[in-house]
Amino acid sequence: MTEYVKSKRGVKSLVFHLGLLAAVVVIIYPFLIMISGSFKTDLEMNRAPLRIFPQDGTVDNYRTLFISIPFVRQFFNSTLVAAAYAALSMLFCSLVAFGFTRFERFTGKKILFSLILTTMLIPSQVYMVPMFQMYRAFGFFGTYLPMLIPAFTNAFGIFLIRQVMDQVPRELYESAVIDGCGELYIYSRIAVPLSVSGLGILVVLNFMANWNDFMTPLIYLNKEAMYTLPIGLMRLQNFYKVTYGAPLAGAFISCIPVIILLTVVGQKYFIRGLIAGAVKG
Structure with a gap:
């Protein structure tokens, strides 16, 4: 009986922590997209907006941000x-x-x-x-x-x-x-x-x-x-x-x-x- 209770508590704890992990991913993922998009070109942002790691990274968006406003x-x-x-x-x-x-x-x-x-x-x-x-x-x-x-x-x-x-x-x-x-x-x-x-x-x-x-x-x-x-x-x-990189760079900062x-x-x-x-x- 004791082992059954411990096993049940372990399953509940696992489900609880998996739920927390899922919530953290849902919350952090848009923030990562924002950071990633600030280093992407507009072309790459249109083709693969959900890609975390940019293929052609650039800092021109930050330069544009400080020049435009x-x-x-x-x-x-x-x-x-x-x-x-x-x-x-x-x-x-x-x-x-x-x-x-x-x-x-x-x-x-x-x-x-x-x-x-x-x-x-x-x-x-x-x-x-x-x-x-x-x-x-x-x-x-x-x-x-x-x-x-x-x-x-x-x-x-x-x-x-x-x-x-x-x-x-x-x-x-x-x-x-x-x-x-x-x-x-x-x-x-x-x-x-x-x-x-x-x-x-x-x-x-x-x-x-x-x-x-x-x-x-x-x-x-x-x-x-x-x-x-x-x-x-x-x-x-x-x-x-319509541009994405500079606004995302400003949002990140x-x-x-x-x-x-x-x-x-x-x-x-x-x-x-x-x-x-x-x-x-």
Whole structure:
């Protein structure tokens, strides 16, 4: 009986790991195609788009990428905007979340938090036109402000950080108050350090979302020098010219900052932050 149980567990483990291996292949294969395509000529890309190893490897696609568009400038623009968005979102979401967790009772607390969560149910397409009219009236058209202002009202970020901060022992707050510490000191020295896991995952998610954002810069940016990478890579294609190598080369380079961020921050905080945000509701 014992051998049968062990054999059954071994079969389940084998099937489970084979399933994981299949999932990894499905996820990684398109990424390998992207890297391979960045070294292929357009002719080879048309003939054998799914071939992993190019027969006639070339680096002309990377040369074309840097010649056709101001890639370095647009890479810097994307990095600056995404980093600023992630930092602002982390700051304001943590401040709002600290208010919800630190002050247990104030009038309309549950209603206010419910209204914040309700905004997550509204599709972004619904308020796209009103926001455009508002930003244009404020004179923000042609600037990065329409891409940064949403960081002040990130409902998901508020929800996530509140779930994490809600696990901080109340005794720490009370001890700090007895010692004469102000609320700003409690926020910066107690709440934030003990919520690093949630803040880390919020930074990663917001950086990735803003880095990959295509619609917002397409609507509000009107100068090539201010374009972010998604818009710049789009301009490599037009109705009269269809090429694959240069856009794939740009896409590959644009993945590097996200990979570095996931490696540095994600490995340490991503899983821990997800679990921490799901423990207590």
